[in-house]
Amino acid sequence: MSVIEFRDVHLALGGRPVLSGVDLNVGAREFVGVLGPNGAGKTTLMRAVLGLVPPSRGAIRVLGRPAARGNPAVGYMPQLRGAIASMRLSGWDFVAGVVDGHRLGLPFLGKAARAEVDRALDLVGARDLARRPLTETSGGERQRLLLAQALIGHPRLLLLDEPLISLDPHHQRAVVELARSLQGELGITVLFSAHELNPLLGALDRVLYLGRSQAALGTVDEVITGPVLSRLYGSAIDVVRVNGRIFVMSGHHDAERDDHRHDAPDGRCGSSGAHAHHA
């Protein structure tokens, strides 16, 4: 059974087409990297899978059912997270606030719910962050707590929207390795969007590359080629491989890097700006 199924999906945001007639299937236990230039629709695609952006045409099925809000089997790590760094809340309470958060009542957790929080924190190795306030955590540590939030509710599909943004290469590698090991350990499907392909290379099963309302899904060797990317970028693209790393070149420029040069790293303004571009 496919975990995500797009049939002739058309997505639009504010009248601007984001996807036009896209068909794709993501299977169980797949680790899929979602790539593409700014504004290609990486965030919108994830929000559509969550049921937050209904397709204007076509159908999206998630785990065999039409995409709809409130699916407990789908975990999500959103890209907008500027305000979190200024919250004076402990890591434990930050994750605990997500457990059964849609139910009315007081936010007191029972024994099972507390165990669930501890489990999620253990899975991402964030037990030591539980007592510390968010204001005293680093970007990499906050990323782990956000991942723990996404794991609440035993999801079978994990959508991670730009987890590498504003992290240095060392922390980027740690996040990718963590996501990959969680995927294997829990036997779940992961969609992982990123600016650049290279940090993900070792972890990927397949790549979902978006561009000009089109999408290409396949292995790195199938998708990261001159002809496929030229179609998605709408201009001549060369793919250069150097020492196991892959560069997507438009003329003499690195297309992936140039596209994202304007992204501010962290903070509310920065990430909301980046968010708008991605939409």
Place this chain on the structure above:
Amino acid sequence: MLDYDFMRTAFAAAGVVAVVSGAVGYFLVLRGQTFAGHALAHVGFTGATGAFLVGVAPLWGLVLTTVAAGVGMGLMGERLAQRDVAIGLVLSLALGFGLLFLHFYTAFATQATALLFGNVLAVETGTVWTLAALGAVSLAALAAISRPLLFASVQPELAEAKGVSLRLYSVLFLAIVALATAECAQIVGVLLVFSLMVGPAATAQRVTSGVGTGILLSVALALAEAWIGIALAFFTDWPSSFWITALSAGAYLLAALPRPAWPRQASLLSHQALDQPAPSLTPRKR
């Protein structure tokens, strides 16, 4: 001090309001909407002075306008509720209208001061019951929505994906804030609502990082500041609102000061001690 009727009334009224303000304020600070709470109080001033004009008790004018403004702010959306310029303009316009209403009804100059800066010693016994009823409503509403409200505050995008309506909880919460603000204005006045709504909550969040302990501490601080403030006002004959604001600011300052004996700072010091013998930096003499 408790032999006087007006003192007993003052303590009761301040007690009710402090409990409500402490609890509501915690979420207000957590959501970063403190300025919105401040603005609601100013809008309430228009309502209260307007109530004078038409001959209604000012508390009801306050309640009506703050709740209407709170719901309006919530409907305009999360982002707008945090826009400083729009809120700033609305609150000064509200104060301007309040002034205009006072201008038409000049007999109430002392009432205006009481509205702006509060006069808890002048609260009537009947008002305490009204405050208690309004407080019970806002606390019950807050308790009912606190779990999804916490979720929506901590991680709005995930909450939305999990089926929590951000707008609904934003509207409900700001309506609760509006009620609390109207109550609070009875004790410390519309201009000083910050001292009971935001001060204790912000102090509590500096001291503790748990949600439950934070709310309890916020309530306890608000209660202590309100009651000690009134007691000090009794003994010094200075305005109670002054003492409450002073205590509120003082408590926050104490909490915000860097603490001396922290393990982390101790380790920082030991690092410095390790760094100190840095022979490579000092030029050697032959």
